[in-house]
Amino acid sequence: MLTAQASPPHSTEDPPHTPLRPRRRSWAQALRRDWQLYSLAVLPLLFFVVFRYLPMLGNVIAFRRYEPGGDLFGEYWVGLRYFRMFLADPTFWQVFTNTAVIGALTLLFCFPLPIVLALLLNEVRTRWLKGFVQTISYLPHFLSIVVVAGLILQTVSIDGVINQGLRAIGQDPVAFIQEPGWFRTIYVSSEVWQTVGWGTILYLAALTTIDNDLYDQAKVDGANRWRQTWHVTLPGIRPTMITLLILNIGTFLAVGFEKILLLYNPLTYATADVVSTYLYRVGIVSGSFSYAGAIGLFESLIGLALVLGANSLSRRVAGTSLW
Amino acid sequence: MVGETRGYRVFQVVNGVVLTVVVLVTLFPFVNIVARSFSGEQEIRSGQVSIWPKGFNLTTYDKVMSDAMFWTNYRNTVVYTVVATVIALVLTTCYAYVLSKRNLKGRGLLVGIAVFTMFFNGGLIPNYVLVSSLGLRNTLWAIVLPNAISVFNLLVMKAFFESLPTELEEAAAVDGTGTYGTLLRIVLPLSKAVLATMLLFYAVSFWNSWFAGFLYMDRQELFPVTVYLRNLIAGATSGTDNTATSEAALQIAASIQAVTIVLIMTPIMLVYPFIQRYFVSGVMLGAVKG
Numbered sequence: 001m002l003t004a005q006a007s008p009p010h011s012t013e014d015p016p017h018t019p020l021r022p023r024r025r026s027w028a029q030a031l032r033r034d035w036q037l038y039s040l041a042v043l044p045l046l047f048f049v050v051f052r053y054l055p056m057l058g059n060v061i062a063f064r065r066y067e068p069g070g071d072l073f074g075e076y077w078v079g080l081r082y083f084r085m086f087l088a089d090p091t092f093w094q095v096f097t098n099t100a101v102i103g104a105l106t107l108l109f110c111f112p113l114p115i116v117l118a119l120l121l122n123e124v125r126t127r128w129l130k131g132f133v134q135t136i137s138y139l140p141h142f143l144s145i146v147v148v149a150g151l152i153l154q155t156v157s158i159d160g161v162i163n164q165g166l167r168a169i170g171q172d173p174v175a176f177i178q179e180p181g182w183f184r185t186i187y188v189s190s191e192v193w194q195t196v197g198w199g200t201i202l203y204l205a206a207l208t209t210i211d212n213d214l215y216d217q218a219k220v221d222g223a224n225r226w227r228q229t230w231h232v233t234l235p236g237i238r239p240t241m242i243t244l245l246i247l248n249i250g251t252f253l254a255v256g257f258e259k260i261l262l263l264y265n266p267l268t269y270a271t272a273d274v275v276s277t278y279l280y281r282v283g284i285v286s287g288s289f290s291y292a293g294a295i296g297l298f299e300s301l302i303g304l305a306l307v308l309g310a311n312s313l314s315r316r317v318a319g320t321s322l323w
Numbered sequence: 324m325v326g327e328t329r330g331y332r333v334f335q336v337v338n339g340v341v342l343t344v345v346v347l348v349t350l351f352p353f354v355n356i357v358a359r360s361f362s363g364e365q366e367i368r369s370g371q372v373s374i375w376p377k378g379f380n381l382t383t384y385d386k387v388m389s390d391a392m393f394w395t396n397y398r399n400t401v402v403y404t405v406v407a408t409v410i411a412l413v414l415t416t417c418y419a420y421v422l423s424k425r426n427l428k429g430r431g432l433l434v435g436i437a438v439f440t441m442f443f444n445g446g447l448i449p450n451y452v453l454v455s456s457l458g459l460r461n462t463l464w465a466i467v468l469p470n471a472i473s474v475f476n477l478l479v480m481k482a483f484f485e486s487l488p489t490e491l492e493e494a495a496a497v498d499g500t501g502t503y504g505t506l507l508r509i510v511l512p513l514s515k516a517v518l519a520t521m522l523l524f525y526a527v528s529f530w531n532s533w534f535a536g537f538l539y540m541d542r543q544e545l546f547p548v549t550v551y552l553r554n555l556i557a558g559a560t561s562g563t564d565n566t567a568t569s570e571a572a573l574q575i576a577a578s579i580q581a582v583t584i585v586l587i588m589t590p591i592m593l594v595y596p597f598i599q600r601y602f603v604s605g606v607m608l609g610a611v612k613g
Contacts, residue, residue, distance in 0.1 A: 034427055034428070034502075037421050040417040040420060040421050041417065051453070052440040053445075056449070057445075058450075066452070117345065124342070135596070136346045139350075140349065143531065144533060146531075146550075147531075147584050147588055149553075149556060150356075151353075152352075154359060158370070160370075163370060193352075205607050224330070225334070262556065276447065284451055289448055296448050296449070303443075
């Protein structure tokens with residue numbers, strides 16, 4: 001795809017008004033000079049084209065009738081039929097609401113808690129103690145999501161420790177994993193368990209870059225530890241907070257598909273079923289590829305819009321953005 | 324420290340208590356699963372096992388470790404992880420090196436091609452259709468190829484290559500060493516730390532992955548061990564059948580699940596103390612340019 005663009009008119013059109021700077025090379029010259037470098041990019045580009053951009057084009061099956069085993073891009077055009085279908089599907093709106101609720105709860109807890117933990121760690125004077133707490137809190141990040149699901153299931157099972165506690169205070173045991181009313185609590189608290197420690201890394205890095213003079217000046221001005229935290233520490237990690245907030249908002253609807261797939265069951269669909277698990281069942285389990293493809297395209301476009309929206313909002317409001 | 328107020332000393336105590344709770348809550352599920360794995364089924368079933376094994380025995384370990392399918396799947400995980408990591412490492416290194424060349428024509432386009440995929444992707448269904456129609460189902464390539472480059476890792480590596488001094492490479496170019504020679508003999512030997520980090524990033528993610536294996540493998544003998552575990556816990560999540568016999572089967576699955584989880588976690592736990600700092604530095608390197 002590089003050779004296809006190999007004859008831009010730059011070299012002839014550009015007037016030589018900056019004779020000291022090397023002139024922009026044409027593609028032919030660049031290829032002759034750097035062909036070894038370009039050759040290193042061939043296989044990676046092939047990967048991106050086949051496994052990233054081809055599936056993007058493959059989304060046309062949302063507008064076409066797709067037969068399993070048939071053409072990759074479907075058989076014939078059907079226009080917006082599948083979009084009209086899912087927009088009129090009450091189950092879709094149910095799972096869309098579930099996704100928004102789970103996403104919002106996750107954002108509400110998993111965004112601020114790492115900041116709190118990082119600030120607490122920052123106040124620890126004993127180095128080895130700080131290192132020890134960090135090491136332990138990063139641990140869940142390294143586990144397979146299947147192992148995490150296994151740990152969650154044993155904890156909330158009828159014979160698990162939570163029900164042991166309930167029995168100890170004279171309550172009846174609860175089959176948490178089969179109760180729609182408990183799913184969000186289980187999901188969000190396990191998400192906190194998995195991510196809060198690892199989430200502190202960037203904040204702790206940002207905290208070390210804050211100039212100590214600022215604290216000294218604050219002390220001269222009579223600020224106590226709390227005021228120092230409020231007026232020096234928090235502004236110091238503000239850019240990191242905004243960046244991570246943008247990323248979190250952008251991925252707000254991309255709730256943990258794999259984890260939900262492992263934890264939910266037909267009894268908890270009412271609260272646990274989200275857009276991605278629904279389209280997995282409709283598409284891959286039941287074989288309605290085009291219908292599920294339409295839902296998936298809708299979801300991807302909302303995700304893209306959220307990232308772009310959060311980014312431009314933060315550029316305007318906070319003056320910080322990802323790009 | 325001089326001049327600490329009474330309030331701050333109280334805070335230090337509270338902080339110590341809070342962090343202790345964080346550590347205990349984080350560790351608890353691990354301790355609990357190990358205790359369960361050594362406990363008797365009867366004791367687990369009656370809800371007696373928390374941090375210490377009750378009815379200590381090794382029969383469940385015996386049972387799981389004598390299951391030939393468990394070892395077949397475990398070996399699959401090792402093979403998939405090794406092949407996928409090698410391919411991912413080679414492709415990521417090549418592309419990151421190209422992207423780190425600031426004067427390369429078309430560099431912006433090459434960066435954009437990669438970065439755009441962080442924000443927009445084809446989605447599950449088109450990917451599934453693609454992998455299936457390429458005939459990759461039931462082959463290791465269905466796990467390896469669709470995840471061959473992680474853009475996050477790519478950007479970490481690119482940032483590292485950009486931080487290397489250019490003088491050595493320029494000297495090599497003057498000596499007539501080509502791009503390949505420079506990369507292999509000058510750049511890579513200077514990049515051992517970042518290569519180790521990338522190796523660990525990829526190896527841990529492939530070791531832990533299950534969904535590709537679950538989606539694209541139809542035969543049990545091709546599953547990675549994570550799918551073996553998934554099928555065990557899937558039996559425990561379906562609350563549809565409540566007869567006495569399936570109840571008993573579920574409870575047997577509870578101790579078997581515990582042992583399987585422990586056996587899958589062990590390799591990661593053993594290397595974790597040594598690899599943790601590489602991960603942390605990798606994340607920070609990525610954050611600079613991410």
